[in-house]
Amino acid sequence: MSGTATGNAAATGAAATLTYVQALNEALREEMERDPTVFVMGEDIAVWGGGGVFGVTKGLLEAFGPERVRDTPISEAGFTGVGLGAALTGMRPVVEYMYADFMMVAMDQIANQAAKIRYQFGGKARVPLVLRTQEGAGRGNGPQHSQSLEAWFCHIPGLKVAIPSTPADAKGLLKTAIRDDNPVVFLEHKLLYGKKGEIPAGEHLVPFGKANVLREGRHVTVVGIHVLNDMALEAADILAAEGIELEVVDPRTLVPYDRETVAASIRKTGRLIVAHQAPERAGIAAELIQCAIEDAFDYLDAPPVRLCAANMPVPYAKSLEDAAMPQVADIVAAARRLMSGSSVVGTRS
């Protein structure tokens, strides 16, 4: 099976177990081999530790040289604009921000420039630009290094937004992002880099706008972002012992968003939880729940629930950070509440 990917220089990988960070690295390598206009650029991605503070770009400098693996000065606004200009004129830049929080320094170039150009130029320009970063809480990085900012980008028409939560998706979505002719904000999660998973053999592309059902179940649909998917799977194991089945749906991309897969799940379960580490207020959960209401209102047996971070900056101390973020226990409790009164767990209060 793994030997069938002939005729495509990039698609040499055999099925393998890789970490999320290795999968991203493989995607970059394959796309850089395949297309000489692809290049990577960002702070400390070439020289530091042999390739990036998280190791995503490890070994790329040796493989592709400093022209295509560019360490930048600490100039987020500048190198975003430079990436955009290069994208407009024939290159396919993959720009890295060390932390999603640092993208805020570059928001003009992202929101006012990159997102708008194709439309406002009458459709006559292409912007094949990937803006990669990692976000999220859980490591005690404090208020300016732990934000989850996906809703910001989703709110700007003209940006696609990917949120891989497995190694296979990390690879497949990144390859798709690089081949896309429009700007893609590619949000990784800092706690996922060491996560292991099976990567399919050969050319592995994951299309945008196609959700992934990570676990099937009959009672409650959980749509999770990043680590909340893993927490939902853990919660599902706990709840299975009580006869409550969770169906865990990973949207994979938020723009475009696969409304149909989620709606189909709700038609089966009648209950919905949406969970993420971004704050609740104006978080993407609100949008996804509204989609569910529009698409499957008649099937909902209870008001949908969102499990998000508290509306506050992400605190440093572990006791506070844990309390501010949704946890497995919150999913378990919410699912039980949604199920109370149902015949499956009729006696639970």
Added chain:
Amino acid sequence: MADEKRTARAQKDGTEKKSKATKKDGSRHADADRSTDTVSAEGKAEARRHSVEKAETRAKATAKRKGLRKLTGLDRDGLLGMLERMMLIREFEEQCANLYRAGRIRGVTHTYQGQEAVAVGTCTALRIDDYITSTHRGHAHVIAKGGEVDLMMAELMGKATGYCKGRGGSMHIADMTRGILGANGIVGGGMGIAVGAALSSKMLGRDTVAVCFFGDGAMNQGILHEVSNMAAVWNLPVVFLVENNLYGMSACLEDAMACPELDLAKRADAYGMPGVTCDGMDVVDVYLAAKEAVERARGGGGPSYVVCDTYRFLGHHVGDPLSYRDKSEVEPWRALDPIPRLGRQLVADKLATQAEVDAVDAATRAAIARALAFAEASPDPDPSNLTEDVFA
């Protein structure tokens, strides 16, 4: 007056001549390999050698310096106070690194060993009501400005008694009672704030000054251009204090910075501001340069740049594998350690005995041990007040 002295010193130590010698063709750096946009390894090694030789020449020129009281205008307590603050910072950072390695500090933490003269020399030129903005490498600025090590240590350990009640950690320590407007997790994040503090000083008719600390790497953030220009146009009492330790994480100056002869003070020229470079491994030299800049600002003479040439002995953060920096580079800098250097000068100048210097050292170690004990004994923040101080 001090300015003339410094210029004279700079000329005597021959730094100008040397730096020109490495830039034969007037390009950003003579060894730039234009086909890759990066500097060759030999080019970097030479630049590194040049930097440390420059520092060594300066150190030699000032080693026998006498009359520190007259030179600085500080009394014995003031001079010993600088030694004490530097020692306090060194010991704080050593313990911080130990705590981090022991898993008692979360996230990342950046320490300051080697650069102590910069924070202490600068803050000694400030009053308690003057302002500073700090960086990710901010512990030293807080200590130098008079911050309390107990509250700092507790913050690092995420305790309820910490400066920020455990909410901020290493990169966000602030003390509004001492004009410390915060360390910062965002490179360049404090630059606008410092200029804003200078603006309020002017608008409120106060004579307070703001010092904006930042690194060589941070000089490439666009906001620095914007606020330097505003500070100059509005003639604000702010000092842009550059800690040039030759690296921003793994990016060495040669690769990241376009500046004639890598003379960072030249950036001030673009705004018509004075810009001076001083010996960032010598607390006295930093003090003199900072004092002049601060007095100018306080007197209505406007903003300026002070560049301190220095070096971080250790990694960017605790746990940095340091793969981008040759080990051999560090030893010559360690020989210029600003702490024993001031100690020796105080003894040579008969302002203190070696025993007195040692006693200061012992006292600072004891103070940090107390801070550690305080932090250890402090409670974790109570999550039942999770959203206290969240106002919107």
